[in-house]
Amino acid sequence: MIEVYSWATPNGHKVHIMLEECGLPYRVIPVDIGSGAQFSSDFLAISPNNKIPAIVDPIGPDGQPISLFESGAILLYLAGKRGQFLPADTRGRYEVLQWLMFQMGGVGPMLGQAHHFRIYAPEKIPYAIERYSNEARRLYGVINKRLGQSTYIAGKQYSIADIAIFPWLRSWKNQGVELKDYPHLKGWFDEIASRPAVQRGLDVLSAERKPLMDEKAREVLFGATQYKRH
Template sequence: MIEVYSWPTPNGHKVHIMLEECGLPYRVIPVDIGSGAQFEPGFLTISPNNKIPAIVDPEGPDGKPISLFESGAILLYLAGKTGRLLPAGTAAKYEVLQWLMFQMGSIGPMLGQAHHFRIYAPQKIDYAIERYSKEAGRLYGVMNKRLAASTYIAGKDYSIADIAIFPWLRSWKNQGVEMGDYPHLKGWFDEIARRPAVQRGVEVLAGARKPLIDEKAREVLFGDTQYKRH
């Protein structure tokens, strides 16, 4: 059984959804990132960058255990393990991979910054709020244009690219975006949200997440604690 070290964040939900879509048995080990559990030595042996999610698969390649961190790498591993949600054909595979990299390099970092400066930053910096809100809108426009011509983000079939992007868009209001302004993207989003495996995936640990109003949690996530550990 795969062990999933996770918390109910967009990156955590990516892996939860993938496991549900593939029907793989898994056990969730909560890593409360607001309390600093991500800095515990046992977790750092699995995820040296102190970020969730991470997995341990006791039945990895050649039957040997494997541990992985970085959600994109985990999606690729699970796709390879199950032969699902990543095309076998070379051209189609790279179509999916480029959109997966788009999520990892743009959607996650930029929308994360929009969340931070709009919601969590202790000082409201107008320049940062405007910059990242505009970038969020631009990225939504890129996806909307793509989905005007494509059933799914990477082509005609649902894939790990859709799984990677979807959880990040669930908080569109926090990103300064109006989903209704992007009708093709909204149609895609609503369809993905109806998938039973997606619904199960986003419920994993959903009750554990707490509003980020505790100053200690803010310091753990955004303060000097991040930097004292390296």
């Protein structure tokens, strides 16, 4: 059984959804990032960048245990393990990979910054709020245009690119975006949200995540604790 070290965040939900879509048995080990659980020695042994999610598969590619961190790498691993949600042909595979990289390098970091400066930053900085809100709207526009030409993000088939992007768009209000302004994206979003495996994946750890961040959690996530040597 795969062990999943995770929390109810967009990056965590990517892996929860993928596991549910693949029908793989897994056990969740909560890593409360607001309390600093990500800095424990046990977790750092499998996720040296102190970020969730991470997995341990007792039956790796060579029959031996394997641990992985970084949600994109985990999605690729699980897709390979099950032979699902990543095309076998070279052209189709790279079509998916480029959109996966788009999420990892753009959607996640930029929308994360929008969340930070619009909601979590102790000081409201107009320049930063405008910068990342505009970038969020730009990225939504890129996705909307793509979905006006393609059924799914990377082509005709649902893939790990859709699984990677979808959780980040659930907080569109916090990103200064109106979903109705992106009709192609909204149609895709509603379809993905209706998938039973997606709904099950989003339920994972959702009851344990606190809706509001207290000062201790703020310090753990954004203060000196984050920059100590662990």
